[in-house]
Amino acid sequence: MSARVASFLDKGGTGKTTSIAHLGVALSEQGHDVLLIDLAGKQGDLAKSFGVWQGTQAAIENDDAWPNISTVFDDAWETIVEKLGDEAVEELIVQTDEGVDLIPAHPGLDTLDAELANIDDASDRYSRFKQFLDDYIDPLGYDAVLIDLPGMTTNVTYNGLWAAQNVLAPVEMGPFEAEQVGALRDDLAKVEANFNINVDLAMVLPNKVDSRTKLAGEYLDAYREEYPRAIAPKYVPSSQDIRNATEQGQSIFALDNPSGTARKARDAYRTNAEALIERVSGN
Ligand SMILES: Nc1ncnc2c1ncn2[C@@H]1O[C@H](COP(=O)(O)OP(=O)(O)OP(=O)(O)O)[C@@H](O)[C@H]1O
Numbered sequence: 001m002s003a004r005v006a007s008f009l010d011k012g013g014t015g016k017t018t019s020i021a022h023l024g025v026a027l028s029e030q031g032h033d034v035l036l037i038d039l040a041g042k043q044g045d046l047a048k049s050f051g052v053w054q055g056t057q058a059a060i061e062n063d064d065a066w067p068n069i070s071t072v073f074d075d076a077w078e079t080i081v082e083k084l085g086d087e088a089v090e091e092l093i094v095q096t097d098e099g100v101d102l103i104p105a106h107p108g109l110d111t112l113d114a115e116l117a118n119i120d121d122a123s124d125r126y127s128r129f130k131q132f133l134d135d136y137i138d139p140l141g142y143d144a145v146l147i148d149l150p151g152m153t154t155n156v157t158y159n160g161l162w163a164a165q166n167v168l169a170p171v172e173m174g175p176f177e178a179e180q181v182g183a184l185r186d187d188l189a190k191v192e193a194n195f196n197i198n199v200d201l202a203m204v205l206p207n208k209v210d211s212r213t214k215l216a217g218e219y220l221d222a223y224r225e226e227y228p229r230a231i232a233p234k235y236v237p238s239s240q241d242i243r244n245a246t247e248q249g250q251s252i253f254a255l256d257n258p259s260g261t262a263r264k265a266r267d268a269y270r271t272n273a274e275a276l277i278e279r280v281s282g283n
C-alpha cells in the first residue's frame with residue numbers, strides 16, 4: 001500500500017498546495033514514486049504549480065475531460081471502469097517535468113460536496129475516495145500519494161482525510177493559524193470518535209517564516225511546544241522565489257539560480273519529506 005498524506009487546514013492560503021507540490025518533488029528526488037492528487041477545487045492550483053493545467057483546461061472547455069477526479073466518487077465509476085478498462089485510471093493521470101505524477105482537479109469537484117451530502121449512509125458518504133485509492137491507485141504501486149484538500153471542511157475534505165488518515169498542516173506564524181491547528185486537532189479527534197477511524201496529525205509545517213522577526217520566533221517556539229511529535233524538523237522560510245516559481249509553473253527545485261531563501265526552503269523540504277515518509281510509513 002502507498003503511504004498517504006493529505007494537506008489540510010481550515011484556512012486559506014497557508015501553503016497547502018505549495019507544500020504538497022514541493023514535498024512531492026523532494027520525495028521523487030529521493031527515489032520514491034509519487035502521485036499527487038488535487039481535491040482542492042476547480043481552480044487547478046496543483047496542476048498550475050507544475051505548468052500542466054492548460055491541457056486539462058482545454059479538455060474541460062471541449063467537454064472532453066472525462067473521466068476525471070470527480071467521477072471517481074460517482075456510483076457510475078465502476079461502469080466507467082468496465083467500459084474503459086485500465087485506461088479509466090490512466091486517463092486521470094498527468095505526468096509532470098519534475099518526476100511526480102498528478103491527477104488534476106476538475107469543476108465537478110465543486111458540485112460533489114452537495115452530491116455526497118445526499119448519500120444517507122455516512123460511512124459510504126465519506127469513504128468513496130478511500131475505496132477508489134484502495135481499488136485503483138494502490139495497484140499502481142506508488143510509494144507515496146499526496147492529496148491536496150480544500151481550505152475548509154466539506155464532504156470532499158472528509159473523504160480525503162478518511163482516505164489518507166495522515167494530515168499535513170502547513171501553518172503561518174500568526175494567532176489565527178495557531179488557533180486553526182488547535183481546531184484541527186479537535187476536528188480530527190471528532191472524526192476519530194464518530195467514525196472509529198484513526199486520523200493522525202502527521203506534520204505541522206511552519207511556512208512563510210520570516211526568521212528576522214521576533215514574533216515569528218515566538219510562534220515557532222509555541223508550535224514546537226504544542227506539537228512536539230508533529231512539528232516538522234525544519235520550517236520553510238518566506239521566499240519570493242517560491243511565489244515566482246509557482247506562478248511560472250515550476251517548483252523551486254527546478255530553478256537554476258535559487259536565492260538564499262530558496263536554497264534554505266529546498267533543504268527544509270528535503271528534510272521534511274524524509275521525516276514525513278518515515279512518520280506515515282510507521283503507522
Ligand atoms: N514559503 C513561502 N514563501 C513565499 N510564498 C509562499 C510560500 N509558501 C506559499 N507561498 C505563496 O502563498 C500563496 C498561497 O500558497 P498556497 O496556494 O500553497 O496556499 P493554500 O493553502 O493551498 O491556499 P488555498 O487555501 O487557497 O488552497 C501562493 O501565492 C504561494 O506561492
Ligand SMILES: [Mg+2]
Nearest residue numbers: 016017040045
Ligand atoms: Mg491550495
